[in-house]
Amino acid sequence: MLVSIGTKNKAKTEAITNIVGNYLESIEYIQLDVPSNVSEQPFSDEETRQGAINRAENAFEKTSADLNFGLEGGVRMIDGNMYCCNWGALKLKDGTVLTAAGALFLLPEEVAKEIRAGKELGPVMDVYTNEKGIRHNKGAVGVFTANLVNRTEMFEHIVKLLIGQYFFKIGQQ
Ligand SMILES: O=P(O)(O)OP(=O)(O)OP(=O)(O)OC[C@H]1O[C@@H](n2cnc3c(O)ncnc32)[C@H](O)[C@@H]1O
Numbered sequence: 027m028l029v030s031i032g033t034k035n036k037a038k039t040e041a042i043t044n045i046v047g048n049y050l051e052s053i054e055y056i057q058l059d060v061p062s063n064v065s066e067q068p069f070s071d072e073e074t075r076q077g078a079i080n081r082a083e084n085a086f087e088k089t090s091a092d093l094n095f096g097l098e099g100g101v102r103m104i105d106g107n108m109y110c111c112n113w114g115a116l117k118l119k120d121g122t123v124l125t126a127a128g129a130l131f132l133l134p135e136e137v138a139k140e141i142r143a144g145k146e147l148g149p150v151m152d153v154y155t156n157e158k159g160i161r162h163n164k165g166a167v168g169v170f171t172a173n174l175v176n177r178t179e180m181f182e183h184i185v186k187l188l189i190g191q192y193f194f195k196i197g198q199q
């Protein structure tokens with residue numbers, strides 16, 4: 027079975043290979059950078075979800091794989107507070123697109139104000155922590171949960187929701 031991954035981000039890729047590898051056998055992966063066709067920093071659930079769908083669709087266009095994953099991070103406002111939101115999409119060969127959302131967690135005001143000023147969360151987190159490439163490992167979620175939940179783990183939950191929906195669908199056929 028061919029599985030395409032619409033990103034080269036390490037946290038996202040690991041989440042997909044960890045979960046898919048747990049539930050399916052004889053997998054070949056193709057990893058490719060595809061556009062999300064939304065802003066670099068999505069600003070709502072709608073836009074973040076659409077980014078995940080577009081990545082899955084674009085990965086499918088390029089690979090015609092059996093399972094095509096898109097994962098996208100963004101932010102959304104609730105009652106004046108900025109939350110990081112996370113979405114995933116799984117496109118199947120028959121055209122079906124399954125979607126699922128993951129954790130929402132609060133961003134501190136000093137980070138939120140940088141995002142409102144037009145910056146991207148990834149680079150802002152690197153400045154905030156004085157580290158490089160946070161988005162590829164623990165992520166903002168790792169920083170703001172004292173490493174209790176890292177970005178891979180957060181995306182693993184979304185991938186599990188997607189694979190679970192896929193099993194439910196094929197079980198019904
Ligand atoms: O290479 P891609 O797949 O694009 O990976 P990415 O890290 O840029 O991830 P997204 O485009 O999905 O995320 C949108 C923005 O939010 C940032 N971001 C989202 N979640 C994050 C997290 O947990 N930690 C750090 N940055 C995060 C990310 O770096 C982008 O600036």
Ligand SMILES: [Mg+2]
Nearest residue numbers: 062066067148
């Ligand atoms: Mg990105």
